[in-house]
Amino acid sequence: MIIRFLMLAVGLFAPTIVWAAGGVVQSPTGVAPERYVYYPGTEELAKDEIRLIACGTGLPAARRDQAATCWLIELGNGDKFLFDVGTGSMANLAALMIPYDFLDKVFLTHLHTDHWGDLSTLWAGGWTAGRTRPLQVWGPSGQTPDMGTAYAIEHFLKAFNWDARTRNFVLSAEPGKISVKEFDYKAVNAVVYQENGVTIRSIPAIHAGDGPVSFILEYAGLKVVIGGDTFPNRWFIEYATGADIAIHETFLTPPDLVKFYGQSPGQAIIVGTMIHTSPQAFGKVMSTIKPRHAIGYHFFNEQNTHDNIMQGVRSTYSGPLSLAVDDMVWNITKDWIVERMIVSPDQAWGVVGPNKPPAPPAPGSVPNPISDFIKAGRWLPAEEAQAPMVDKFKKDNDLK
Ligand SMILES: [Zn+2]
Numbered sequence: 001m002i003i004r005f006l007m008l009a010v011g012l013f014a015p016t017i018v019w020a021a022g023g024v025v026q027s028p029t030g031v032a033p034e035r036y037v038y039y040p041g042t043e044e045l046a047k048d049e050i051r052l053i054a055c056g057t058g059l060p061a062a063r064r065d066q067a068a069t070c071w072l073i074e075l076g077n078g079d080k081f082l083f084d085v086g087t088g089s090m091a092n093l094a095a096l097m098i099p100y101d102f103l104d105k106v107f108l109t110h111l112h113t114d115h116w117g118d119l120s121t122l123w124a125g126g127w128t129a130g131r132t133r134p135l136q137v138w139g140p141s142g143q144t145p146d147m148g149t150a151y152a153i154e155h156f157l158k159a160f161n162w163d164a165r166t167r168n169f170v171l172s173a174e175p176g177k178i179s180v181k182e183f184d185y186k187a188v189n190a191v192v193y194q195e196n197g198v199t200i201r202s203i204p205a206i207h208a209g210d211g212p213v214s215f216i217l218e219y220a221g222l223k224v225v226i227g228g229d230t231f232p233n234r235w236f237i238e239y240a241t242g243a244d245i246a247i248h249e250t251f252l253t254p255p256d257l258v259k260f261y262g263q264s265p266g267q268a269i270i271v272g273t274m275i276h277t278s279p280q281a282f283g284k285v286m287s288t289i290k291p292r293h294a295i296g297y298h299f300f301n302e303q304n305t306h307d308n309i310m311q312g313v314r315s316t317y318s319g320p321l322s323l324a325v326d327d328m329v330w331n332i333t334k335d336w337i338v339e340r341m342i343v344s345p346d347q348a349w350g351v352v353g354p355n356k357p358p359a360p361p362a363p364g365s366v367p368n369p370i371s372d373f374i375k376a377g378r379w380l381p382a383e384e385a386q387a388p389m390v391d392k393f394k395k396d397n398d399l400k
């Protein structure tokens with residue numbers, strides 16, 4: 001609201017004053033009253049406000065500039081929900097410096113790595129950096145049990161068995177657990193979560209195989225639709241209509257898939273127009289459902305690709321639009337939607353939350369994963385070299 005007002009003010013008084021980004025600097029020693037940036041952890045949300053953060057907007061192939069899909073939704077009631085946690089996205093998420101206990105609810109649209117590849121980082125990283133309780137994961141079933149989320153998480157934990165067993169010796173096992181709530185991928189607008197004034201529903205998506213879904217979150221009379229990978233589908237048209245924010249993929253154009261992604265023309269036309277959503281089709285979806293604000297994502301957003309996508313979208317949609325990049329943030333209320341960019345540190349640490357960490361396992365209760373053979377290889381001069389430092393630390397902290 002303040003920003004909007006200042007934008008109006010800019011138009012009225014522009015010739016006579018000095019402009020900082022988003023505000024008026026009244027004197028050489030003054031500060032800018034507003035900037036088009038969000039500094040994480042510095043703003044409280046109003047009770048009926050939503051903050052949406054793009055923690056990943058890219059593709060399965062890694063790129064430092066754009067991680068794979070991850071959306072964080074923060075609500076005025078204190079709840080936080082992750083929608084997908086794609087490869088690389090945890091670096092953006094961690095830079096928000098939110099205690100890991102507040103990042104324990106993850107909703108997966110589907111099981112392609114670019115939508116859950118960094119679950120390992122949230123799981124183990126959060127475990128070592130202060131999460132005190134298990135992660136909770138909601139995700140769709142598949143055509144057969146082995147294509148569903150419960151199977152994926154069970155075998156995820158098996159794949160990371162060595163990781164878990166070695167951590168269990170020194171850390172409480174509790175934060176290393178994952179509870180799974182698998183729901184029917186075919187259910188249409190069915191409630192998958194309802195608590196504390198928040199309702200999250202799922203609708204089927206059409207993408208690569210059976211299983212993918214999109215989510216609809218409702219809170220304080222506001223509706224945010226988080227579209228997973230999909231060809232435009234009738235469920236999205238029906239249930240995303242009237243959304244305050246509608247997020248939907250818009251994929252690279254077939255010529256750009258050939259030029260930049262190395263795909264053959266035959267492959268590009270299938271990927272870009274059948275498994276995913278072309279810019280023209282994205283625009284058609286948005287001009288049909290008419291959200292207050294549309295967000296397109298799931299492409300490497302750069303000078304080479306942006307205009308081609310924008311032209312396609314604008315051929316079928318003229319409403320409010322963001323083509324997302326990582327670290328975009330939207331604040332949403334009934335009266336206004338403000339988009340800004342996040343400014344966050346590259347060297348963020350985990351922030352401790354209010355919950356007391358669970359006690360480490362009692363000595364002897366968990367088998368030592370290091371054998372006597374390996375222990376016997378410890379090089380004693382190293383023990384001697386660190387002994388004074390170790391003794392001092394133990395004394396300072398009353399450790400035995
Ligand atoms: Zn996918």
Ligand SMILES: [Zn+2]
Pocket residue numbers: 069112114115229298
């Ligand atoms: Zn994807």
